[in-house]
Amino acid sequence: MMRAANRWSGGALLSIILASLPPAAQASPATLPAIFPAPVSMTLGDGAITLGRSVTLVVAPGTEPETTALVRQILTRAGVTQITTSTRLPATLDRPAIVLGPDSAAIVREALSRSNAAADDQAEGYTLTTLASGSGCLITLAGHDADGLFHAAQTLRQLLARPSIPALVIRDHPAMPIRGTIEGFYGKPWSMTDRTRHLDFLGQMKANTYVYSPKDDPYARDKWREAYPAQTLTALGTLAARAKANHVNFVYAISPGPSICFSNPADEQALLRKFAALRGIGVHSFYVALDDIEYQKWNCDADKAAFGPSGAEAAGVAQSKLLNAVQADLLKQDPASRPLIMVPTEYYDAKESPYKAALRAHLNPRIVVQWTGTDVVPPAISIPDAKAATKAFGRKTLLWDNYPVNDYASSTGRLLLAPYARREAGLSSELTGILSNPMNQESPSRVAVTGVLAFGWNDKGYDADRTWHYAARDLAGNDSRATDALLELFDTQHLAPTFGSQPWQEQAPRLKALLDHVREVLANGDTAARQKAIAELSRKADALADAPDTIRAGVVDPGFAEQSAPWLDAMQLWGRALQQTAAGLDAADRGNPAATRYFADARRIAAQAAAVQSIPGATRFGGPIRIADGVLDTFIADAPGLIAITARP
Template sequence: MRVSLLLGRLLLSSSVALPLALIAPAGAQTLPAIFPAPVSAKLTGGELALGKTVVLVQAGKHDPETDALVRRILTAAGVEQIRTAARLPARLDATHIVLGTGGAPLVKSALARTGATLPTQDEGYALTSAAADGSTLIVLAGKDGDGLYHAAQTLRQIVTGHGVPALTVADYPAMPVRGTIEGFYGKPWSMAERASHIGFLAELKANTYIYSPKDEVFARDRWREDYPAETLKALGGLVDAANRHHVNFVYAISPGPSICYSNPADLDAIRRKFSAMRGIGVRSFYVALDDIEYTKWNCPGDEAAFGKPGEKAAASAQAKLLNAVQADLIAANDHGSLIMVPTEYYNATESPYKATLRKELDPRVVVQWTGTDVVPPSISVNDARNATRAFGRKTLLWDNYPVNDYRESAGRLLLAPYARREAGLSGELSGIVSNPMNQEAASRPAVMGLIAFAWNDRGYDSDRTWHAAARYLAGGDRQVTAALLTFFDTQHLAPTFGTHPWQPQAPRLKVLIDRTRDALASGDASAQAEALDGLAVAAEELATAPDLIRAGVTVPGFAAEAKPWLDATELWGRALKLTVSGLAAALDQTPGSGDTANRLLAEAQRLAAQAEAIQSIPGAVRFDGPIKIADGVLDIFIRDARNLVLASGSAR
């Protein structure tokens, strides 16, 4: 997929005309969109040609994946010959690209030559391009190897056609940990989906994938047992891919439902499992102790060792276990890390459990926290600060969005933008990971938002990122992008465990429907015609969006995962078209218009009933059920249409 199409220059997301003074004249250089939004990016000149020959100058340690990525970018841009050199000549005779980390003298001199400065933060990078001696000089400099890889991912986004703009980017992440946790109940992802997802994370400069599917038997129900050789080999392939792509593969085990904390054999079972994973390249580990009871022990020995079951005793037992595992990591000396999710994983209310964990747990162990609730409607800086106090360390946010493994999410894809997380959270969190849906590809719009927020929370724009996600899925095609945004609107509702969603359903469509209701009530014929015309356009977009998406989405899996939703959307769009036509006929008041209106509205009701009968794909999610499309907005309007206008000669 071409980079410029993947996350290319931002397109206007509305049809509002811009003043002429704001429209760039033909040939004017514009700053390309870089995703996630960088800390600093500025144009320094016009378009620079790459030419047919490019010389790569490698400084310091060679990273094969970064080198391969740069070569793919250049080849896609029409470069025919890629040479290598050990130094930068005094005078350039072709485009030269310097790649290296900041400690290399060659990188320092190349940056000085372009006037750029390398950020000092971990994973930071500088990318600068400038005219030099009638040729082009591009410098990709990383604070470390990860930063250099991120610089190459930014190069991937700014190359257009056969050139690059002259610019300087200085960038680094706001949060140390950014990514996803495959932590949902129900059907786990396939190995192929995980591999694709890791590549997707790498493109976004995310650095973490946590393997913790709740229904993976050897990680939870049968956690004491060794993996079959074939499964371990497949996991090893994922770990290798993650390591090459600078994504930290974190392996999680969930022993809580059956563990005996006082039994040395259970600690040995964890050590054996982690040792096997270390053998395939895993360096970071995770012990999940969520969704279990602390009002009972799993073995009599725990009561003898830790006292009667309860919050404090559970925390002591867990801390002892985790401290032993943390000591193993230190002894292994492989720079690994240990994460745990506590039994009290949401809210920051002081309790005997949290107080004991805060006191007894090794401070190097990372604690996960889901926010003020399991599915929080918002998260503020103060919320995170309270969690820091409660757990005695900055927490790693497990954000349960867009996960759809709970009953309130049945029948839904969660496609609203990542929102209502306060800028400044980077100061109180060690990072954020998203718990995505059972549908991997359909999770990407929300995940893209979370990762963009984690990279630069103070520069994050939820709507702009949402539109970028649609363009990404569409491969840059304008029509498909618009169709996806229409579809996203029908799946905008974001539920919680309660009755009140934290994001509303179909806000764009609701505006048009509310305008139509008000116009009909006003009795103003001109306003009625205008409102119905606008709603008719939206109905046509709704009816035609599924075919455009099926044919045009470039991310494998999305159309298949969304199939029942796309099928239902098409029917609802046709039903809305008939409803608008029926209302227009009812307003006409000419002979026979009442019969026409009733026929059209009845047919709309029939199609709506057909759409409401479509079910989710059996087994794809934890809770099956009827597909929901703009529910509470579209269905109510179509149902109410007969009562909004009484056509001449109609009988009720």
């Protein structure tokens, strides 16, 4: 017989010992935080830090006042009520101390030295360290430049969302020089409120570029020669200022291609006047869009005289002449100005052509060329694809990624909410950056755009699914119920179409896996297995039906619920139809003739769901809302035939 002392396993004894210890002794171990975009390097140290209510803030010379104000705001939101300022590091860390400034400042170098850390020396780079020491701690935010210090503050914001911060060292910088979005879709442009919120979002995600290029702005395309009304110009100036506050470069794009006469000095001057007016309100980066135009014929007879018969090669020569003149004027106005950006007429492949050869031969090498990949909406982009584009255009290209834009026919009725995927790690070696073309719906666009920005920051450390989940948590303000509800919605909007018949991401993979499992069990399982599968189906139906109300109550950006309203309405109806379907399957499995009524109710509700329409005018193509189409509707239609409906005695 075993002695009593041996009745307990090692794990059980450990549990008893831990339970008898005071709470401080049972503290959870420090864990590596999840930061998005993923940092280049993040290493755990010993111990953890809790700020408490009072901190000392040491601001080094050369720190932008706006970044100092941002850090103060972040600390206040984290529960700090007293911020004492100092000009030197405390000799003894008896309370939390935060050092903020450029890594060239002596006091910042001293703080890094105490933390056994070195500064990151890349553009937009930063080092963030946290050091636990007795009853105090030292947090250092060292920026290699002003942008890097701002990015460090955004990382601090994420760290302080945790109850405690582990001791760690983060050294970080972007993989791609240009990261952001281009509002370049057709249909209803974003409102100024949308753009303001989007610029704040870009700043939080360490993006650095926003291109203003809505196709339906008449003064940027059809009326490009005409001056903006004063009110509109003022609004654009306000946006440029908001972008600057978020360390985002506001780029103004003009689309003169449908009517410009390339050889006409008056048209060239009209374009330069437009840019001068924008420069007067604080815009210093410019873009000429020559996409979606007819380039096989001239808009004026003078171009034929200047460049010869119309054609692809002549168009490349004429466009280069104009763009080179614009680039020269930008440098004349401001020698430190950023390079001009252009999107060519052949933007959607890397095949050799007379047009590309003309650009390669004549276009100023300083000018940045955009490229959308192997197609207008490419299913994937590889390093060899980008190398081919580099060769074709004679320079590394700036990727215009047409995801998650939904302004084309095959995207009708859809929000594109799948993760950003199938872009090869290592593309940063062959691209100057990535700009995402988002949806007409600004707030829902952030789901995919979060992935684009995270990939642009650290393509080799990018994880599509983890970043996708972060986007849901961020929209939900870290509320777990709202996060789960958003992921249910995202799954029903997972399909990513192309211009062809085949999508590049499948529809509702999580839901489809469950429905396929239910079909399989109903076909092959015993009574217990069937009832278990039907119960799982019922829980999923409840989750789909309940998610819209949870999202409306839980998302922190009111724009999300507003802009996705018809999708939430349709999702709730489809969830209710699935609830009735699950009830019908359960009744049929038990031999209850009420199954017929349940299935009839499911068909009726499904018809209502399928009739929900998109918001009129919100997108270029309006129509019925699609929720997990081809998956959910098919299952509900097939369900009555999966179990014979026969009454049992």
